[in-house]
Amino acid sequence: MSNTYLTTSELSERIKYDARVIREQLKDSVLFEGVHYIRPFGGRKILFIWERVEEEMLHGITTDSLSIGL
Template identity: 55%
Template sequence: MNLTYLTTDELASRIKYEPRTIRNQLMDSCLIEGRHYLRPFGRRKILFIWEHIEKDLMLGCSDTIGMPLAS
């Protein structure tokens, strides 16, 4: 299976969020390490797995990923 790995900036442009929001809010509450993103070679660099994020976005799974809404 070919997976598409995205940087934070690339993911931000696809889902229309600021990179800072992804790093500070979504990674702490919605995105699961090992499913939605990984840290290659145990380093600081983060790569997001687009197919897994897209699937969970389309399904609307509240237990795996949820996007905060503006009030």
């Protein structure tokens, strides 16, 4: 399966939330590292996995989605 990786700015455009809201309120409370986003190469940059973010918006957080990140 191919994933679509988005920067915070690109995700902001898709879901119509301000990038600051994503970084300060959604990240690590609704969107979790290893499930909804990654930090490639151990760096600071965050890339959101669009397919998983979209699934959470449509269906909410499930135990299946949380187990993907384990």
